[in-house]
Amino acid sequence: MTESTPPRPSFAGPFFFSFTAILLIAVLALLPFWAGKPVEDGLQGIAKFIGRFHPVVLHLPIGMLVWVLILETGNLFAGKAGGPSSRMPLMFTALSAVIAALLGFVLYQSTPDYDAELVERHLYGGLFFACATVATFAFKCWVDSLDGLGAGFYRILLLGCAAVMGFTSHDGASLTHGKGYLTDHAPDPLRKLLGLPERKSPKSAAAADSGEQIVYREIIVPILERKCYSCHNVDKQKGRYRMDEYELLLKGGKEGDGIIPGNSAASNVIVRIELPGDDDEHMPPEGKKDLDPHELVLLKWWIDQGAPMETRLADLAVTDEVRDAIGKIVPEPTAENEEAPVDESSNVLKAEIQRLQAEFPAALNYEFQGSGQLTFTAVGLRGKFGDEQLAMLKPVLPAMASLDLSHTSVTDKGVSLLASATNLKSLRLAGTSLSDVSLETLSGLRNIESLNLYGTQVTGQGVMMLASLQGLGNLYLWQTQVDEAALKNLREKMPDCEILTGL
Ligand code: HEC
Known part of the structure; x- marks a missing residue:
């Protein structure tokens, strides 16, 4: 063994x-x-x-x-x-x-x-x-x-x-x-933990309805962001073309000029978009969502207007087609306005809204899809919109969240109607004949967050009435009668409000 x-x-x-x-x-x-x-x-x-x-x-x-x-x-x-x-x-x-x-x-x-x-x-x-x-x-x-x-x-x-x-x-x-794919939609507390800035505030999204908006930043960029940036950005430069920065967007890729200001037909970006869908060079490539017709209208219009970087909507020539296209831009719902109260608008109100939408094409919109809140912009109407027209909006004013009456012929008499617009968050009255008389009405708008009185007749004494508006975050007072002393006083009374003036 x-x-x-x-x-x-x-x-x-x-x-x-x-x-x-x-x-x-x-x-x-x-x-x-x-x-x-x-x-x-x-x-x-x-x-x-x-x-x-x-x-x-x-x-x-x-x-x-x-x-x-x-x-x-x-x-x-x-x-x-x-x-x-x-x-x-x-x-x-x-x-x-x-x-x-x-x-x-x-x-x-x-x-x-x-x-x-x-x-x-x-x-x-x-x-x-x-x-x-x-x-x-x-x-x-x-x-x-x-x-x-x-x-x-x-x-x-x-x-x-x-x-x-x-x-x-x-x-x-x-x-x-693209960078931030995982973190872009992370909840704010998590983003804070990761050292990232908070998500875009809903205020900027809600601004998508007034003549003050910067066309490039607030209309054009969101379109390119949705349809083009994914392949033309810092990290991924298809055709060696980056579109996420203004200069590079214009400069183009290896084929040369991306955008030729003033000439959309010759701009490579438009040429590529307008190629037939089955062409290999069509943009965006097969399988990606094409531009919607209204997006293309806006892009071409912006290029033909000289593709300006800083110009406001109110300073560009707007045709009916463009106005319609702007009306079709729905601000993306952000966390905050998703939670906004959705008024179950009655059928009567709905019919009223439809009637007014026919009356003022592209001016009256829902704040975002499925919302009971409305936005109205008179930017395309300007002087043609006065107290009489404002009175027509009376039935829907309580549901109005954002109202742009800049450069219209609305007077103090018309503004008194706004007393019923108690849900109003953003109101623009820039360039109207508004005086202190209206401020009493405006001081009753308890939900107001942004108020633009640029170029109106309001005085330092008048604006003091606004001091009681707790939620007011932005107050625009350029070129008004408000003097420095009143401003100092107002700033002390409203430490949380950003008051913008030329002073
Ligand atoms: C899925 C990825 C993808 C998306 C999205 C996309 N592109 Fe492209 N793009 C490419 C590729 C790949 C090329 C290079 C091949 C070629 O020249 O066709 C290119 C090239 C280009 C060029 C030529 C650049 C040059 O000078 O060579 C232009 C202009 C262009 N794209 C515009 C756009 C526009 C405008 C959009 C949005 C509407 C868009 N692209 C969206 C993939 C994409």
């Missing part, structure tokens, strides 16, 4: 895998140095085809590594008996990570439109992740052959791989979806 000795562990496996791992890592590490930066237009032909499988394949190593982590967490609690080995799934993690990295490398070489800094970081992250999983797998082979020796370090390696994966996939997501 010979004593049974435990079988000598075989190290052939670990040696083989370690050797392969070193080779693979060497190849991956040398790849960027050997290939250099992508050429001018990127690799053509089959490379373009293959590279696009990168976003498909990359989910494999991510899922596999998660599985490995779950298995190992289970093993940690299973004690000596041990659970299922994570070796096989780890092998597939490493294999798929190498394939994903190689495909990513081909994509990088065939698509030179991405933001160089971000794409390079993502590239090195991906290569490093592939190398790390390969090395971890080789290490795992040794751990198994040595009967669990080094298992603790193996777990640390796994966690390291997961961390690299986290960073790398975040960069990857930023490349495809």
